[in-house]
Amino acid sequence: MVPLFKKKNLKLIICLTLLFLTGCWDRTEVNNLALIMAAGIDKSKNNMIELSVQVFIPRPAESDQQNGMSSRTNSSQTFVRSAEGETIADAMARLQEVLTRRIFWGQNEVLVIGEELAKEGVSDQIDFWLRHSEPRIRADVFISKGRAKRVLESMPELERDSAKQLHELVKTQIGVKVTVKDLAQMLSGESDAAVLPWVEKLPAAHLGSNKRDTPFINGVAIFKGDKMVGRMDAKATRGILWPRNEMRSGVITLSLKNKTGYISLNLLRSQNELVPTITNGKWSMLIKTDTALEVIQNTTNLNLFQPEIIKEAEQRASQEIEDRERLAFSEAQKKLNADIFGFAEAFQREYPEVWKTKKNEWNEIFRQVDISFHTNVTIEKTGLATGKRNRGETQ
Structure with missing residues (x-):
């Protein structure tokens, strides 16, 4: 049995809490x-x-009485x-x-x-x-x-x-x-x-x-x-995404030297790093790219299970990525003089004391920054088909 005074206290507490329940008045x-x-x-x-x-x-959704599905x-x-x-x-x-x-x-x-x-x-x-x-x-x-x-x-x-x-x-x-x-x-x-x-x-x-x-x-x-x-344009934009480390999806289609047909590669993942250096007053930027790709189409006669073919395709993909980056850098650096790649922040982090004295000169320095690339491409998946002539065969 609960004592009477405890019941009264419980009722009093419940009544007091109701005062703080605002509901949906507003x-x-x-x-x-x-x-x-x-x-x-x-x-x-x-x-x-x-x-x-x-x-x-x-608007309320309209119902299709015949099939029971809503339609807009x-x-x-x-x-x-x-x-x-x-x-x-x-x-x-x-x-x-x-x-x-x-x-x-x-x-x-x-x-x-x-x-x-x-x-x-x-x-x-x-x-x-x-x-x-x-x-x-x-x-x-x-x-x-x-x-x-x-x-x-x-x-x-x-x-x-x-x-x-x-x-x-x-x-x-x-x-x-x-x-x-x-x-x-x-x-x-x-x-x-x-x-x-x-x-x-x-x-x-x-x-x-x-x-x-x-x-x-x-x-x-x-x-x-x-x-x-x-x-x-869209093509040059691709060259912006790589150094900014914003490349999340995409397809690279390439052809190998003296070979007919194309190989299309889908991006699996990509990691990019900006490596700034200042040597004897010369400002340089190394663009390091580590990319993994997979083959999603092969219209050549090549067997992609052969290591030398894969190596050649990786080199061509690496060159394709660097060509797109160079196109974007050329327009941004030489034509527009706009550092849309975050070079300034990279130099500031690596050389904070130098940056303090040179930041006001960045517009002129950016035009002269020497750019180089180190691109590592790995084709991790080649699929099952070996080539156009052998499509349908598996290894």
């Missing part, structure tokens, strides 16, 4: 929010900032609204005036900056994203050819909207992926340079019968300080 229903999926920033015609947002339209409506699930202001904050306040629901940034995964604005500088726009408590600093950042608003308005076929399209493209890890946080760190780093994915409209030849505007990533935009100074 909840905000999703139907009262304007869910922002993507944002675009442009320079307007009257020299103001134009903020465009892609707003999600909540053909109509768009998003719409785009824009407003102009002296700053992004000013534009956002004006945007709220034309939306009946409160702007909610919690779902925003994409930030697109228009080409014209990017050439003038993006530091003020990134400053807003970092200071404001609602926009996500993990949102992926892109630079668009032309106006960012046009990218938000595009309607891809496979994905729900352009925001989803761009977000999924960078998740494939075949190109550069940069968040707002990453961009802020690059702009404040010793290199004083940045690289961002470049977005264009997919050419009509790739669209088939449906000619919807579809955004795709075609290389990168190069920044010196906070201003866009140039861009590189």
Whole structure:
């Protein structure tokens, strides 16, 4: 038996705890929010900032009564609204005036900056994203050819909207992926340079019968300080990823000397290291690459189980990687003078005292840095087929 006074104390404690249970009195229903999926920033015609947002339209899923599976409506699930202001904050306040629901940034995964604005500088726009408590600093950042608003308005076929399209493209890890946080760190780093994915409209030849505007990533935009100074195509972009240690997936197709056909190699893993040296006033950088590949197609007559054939293929793959890196270095170092590879940080870590006295001269030093490569490629898997003539036979 529990004593009576203990029962009363227990009841009193339960009543007191109820006072601290707030419940959902201050909840905000999703139907009262304007869910922002993507944002675009442009320079307007009257020299103001134009903020465009892609707003999600909540809809219940439609059921297919015949097969019991849900299906999406053909109509768009998003719409785009824009407003102009002296700053992004000013534009956002004006945007709220034309939306009946409160702007909610919690779902925003994409930030697109228009080409014209990017050439003038993006530091003020990134400053807003970092200071404001609602926009996500993990949102992926892109630079668009032309106006960012046009990218938000595009309607891809496979994905729900352009925001989803761009977000999924960078998740494939075949190109550069940069968040707002990453961009802020690059702009404040010793290199004083940045690289961002470049977005264009997919050419009509790739669209088939449906000619919807579809955004795709075609290389990168190069920044010196906070201003866009140039861009590189998709091929040169590959040469950027290796030294930055950001190569996660990809296929290398090569041919061997005096042999017909091709061998396609898939990337399994890659580890890169920057090794800086300063000798007698000469600044040098060694790019060390250790890569593992697998054969995914062989259209030659060669037997890839022969060690000498594999060794030759590894040498050709190594040369292919270095050629791509040299192409990227040539454009970044000689043409744009933008250290997008993180050389400055590598020299700072290795030679902190020298860096203190030379950092203000980095723009001139970077142009003269001597670059060399040490690339080790290993083909770990060759598959079962021995060659085009012997396809289907196994060893």
